[in-house]
Amino acid sequence: MTTTLALPAAFSDLTPFAEQWGQATENDRSRIRWGASAADFASLYAAVMPRLPDILEELANCTLDGMDEAQTNLFNLAAAFAEAAPHHELYSGSADVPFSFAAPRFQPGHGDAASTATLLR
Amino acid sequence: MNDLSGATLRPGAEKFAHLGRSIDQIRTELGVGPVAIDAIRDPEIYALERKKVFGRAWLKVATDWEIPERGDYKVKEMPVADTSVLIVRGKDGKVRAFHNVCTHRGNKVVPTSGFESFGKARANVLSCRFHGWVFNTDGPLRSVPLESGFGQLDKACLGLREIACDTWEGFIFINFADQPEQSLADYLGDFGALFSGFPYHEATTAFRYSTVLECNWKVALYAFSEGYHVPTIHAGSLPGFTGIEHADFKLVGPHASSTIYGGGMDAAASTAQFAGVLHADREHGPRPELVPPGINPTGRGDFQFELPNIFPNFLIHLAAGCGYPGMAFFTHQFWPLDHGRTLWEGINYFRPARNAAERIAQLHVNALHRNAWLEDTGTMEDTFLGIRSGAIDTMQLMDQEFMIRHAARTLDQYLAR
Structure with a gap:
């Protein structure tokens, strides 16, 4: 039996995208993004972009260290969208930034820290 | 600052007028001829740099x-x-x-x-x-x-x-x-005064990236020392960056600085929403009044960020939220690992997010800038290969590349001592 990932009730329709894209850390989100197709980016964008004002309004009422599980899952989906949107809007669906350095060679010092960490220094 | 005669200055800006240079002054002081690339290509010069630059500079x-x-x-x-x-x-x-x-x-x-x-x-x-x-x-x-x-x-x-x-x-x-030949305060000199007073310590949310580049450290430094490349290299990540102007050239002893003004980006739809979160809040929104007075001395409304070169290997790009949404400043450093290997470090600094939406917006802005850095670093190994090939012996530098010319000259002065 599989457990469905929880989201706040108003966003339950985004559950498949939270399950496909949502990750807590930049390194884990990058791995998913690097393997995504133009169609993947397009469907994420089509699903999340119209809901972005509501998502940001929901998260504006949450502190980084005070989210419940459903809110954290919504945060992780929003984080993935925040990093994936340019690939649809600017890079024609390419998982790579065109004409650029190989992204996996960049080492984020914060890469394995949860993006909800209150302190990133 | 190139010609401030008759302009209304922000209080305190007049103390820094002596640092400013017009394009004619830059051309007269630094020259307009080609600059030799031996210092990048020659491993023996790197051996000297270790002792005479990195062994002596702050x-x-x-x-x-x-x-x-x-x-x-x-x-x-x-x-x-x-x-x-x-x-x-x-x-x-x-x-x-x-x-x-x-x-x-x-x-x-x-x-x-x-x-x-x-x-x-x-x-x-x-x-x-x-x-x-x-x-x-x-x-x-x-x-x-x-x-x-x-x-x-x-x-x-x-x-x-x-x-x-x-x-x-x-x-x-x-x-x-x-x-040390000088105290840190004396070493930084006018640069320390020009950049002082900004609340750097309040921007404690840092997104840091590093990579090892197969190039001489100066190839990486020089690539980040000018704004001439922005319309071409960043056509992907910064489309529609309108009216960019690289101006207010300043020579500050061994250091140099300049300003990027511009009309800003025609932001993508998602960027506009994320920017809205940050711009709506005084904590994260543009704070041009926090920019020290010697920078953007006339208070232009299209200030984006200050682009300095702190000899030998440090850049602090001071934006106060006026450039990339919510970003207080960002830094670069270029650490030689060997003659042809460099550790690059880039760090984006934001003020702490007070709620989860602000952090999400910061993640988006950080990703946009990280992607621009991927475009920047994409040139460096190719440039070093070209320099090592022997096909060229000099680099041709335009006005907006004056900090490269100045850094190369400062390096020569250190190596001659």
Whole structure:
């Protein structure tokens, strides 16, 4: 039996995208993004972009260290969208930034820290 | 600042007028001819740089807010000086730097992984894992296991080997010279005054990236030292960056600076929403009044960020939220690992997010800038290959590349001394 990932009730329709894209850390989100197709980016964008004002309004009422599980899952989906949107809007669906350095060679010092960490220094 | 006659200046800006240069003045002082690339290509010059530049100049190695509490330490591997450097906040609150070298037989006191490591000294002591020699965080050797077995041991002379260390605006610098030729304040000189007063220490949310580039360190430094490349290299990540103007050229002793003005980006739809979160809030929104008065002296509304070059290898791009949404400033450093290998470090600094939506918006802005850095770094190894090929002997530099011309000249002056 599989457990469905929880989201706040108003966003339950985004559950498949939270399950496909949502990750807590930049390194884990990058791995998913690097393997995504133009169609993947397009469907994420089509699903999340119209809901972005509501998502940001929901998260504006949450502190980084005070989210419940459903809110954290919504945060992780929003984080993935925040990093994936340019690939649809600017890079024609390419998982790579065109004409650029190989992204996996960049080492984020914060890469394995949860993006909800209150302190990133 | 190029021609301020008749302009209304922000209070305090007049003190920095002597740093400003018109394009004609830049051309007269620095020349307009091709600049030789031997200093990039020749491994023997790199050997001289290690001694005459990195052995003598003040080098930024940390920030106060990376090691905020007593006992906090950072270890930075520095192949350019064949050493590992321990930067530690002592029991007295003072930050000191030491060679991370046990005075027993030379082992690292703090074992490390990667180029930077962080930790906290328990009870304000650091113990070498090899034989258990214990050092106070202010340097002295505190205890030695089986001390009587040494016959004689002058513990008073066996403290950690200290490196000159000082702090400016929360940025921690070291100097490898036994007796630095100048204090940090004198070394930074007018640059320290020009960039002082901004609340750098409040922008403690840092997204840091690094990579090892197969190129000479100056190829990377020079690529980030001009705005000429923006419309071409960043056509992907910064489309519609309108009206960019690289202006207000300043020569500041061994350092230099300049300003990027512009109409901003025609933001993508998602960027507009994320920017709205940050711009709607005074904490994260544009704060042009926080920009020190010598920067953007006439208070232009299209200020984006200041683009300096702090000799030899440090850039602080000061934006105060006026450029990339919500970003207070960002820094670059270029650490030689060898003649043809460089550790690049880029860090985006934001003020702390007070709610989850602000952090999401920061993640988006950070990703946009990280992607622009991927475009920047994409040129560097190719450039170094081209320089090593022997096909060219000089680089051709236009006005907006004056900081490259100035840095190359400063380097020559250091190497000649």
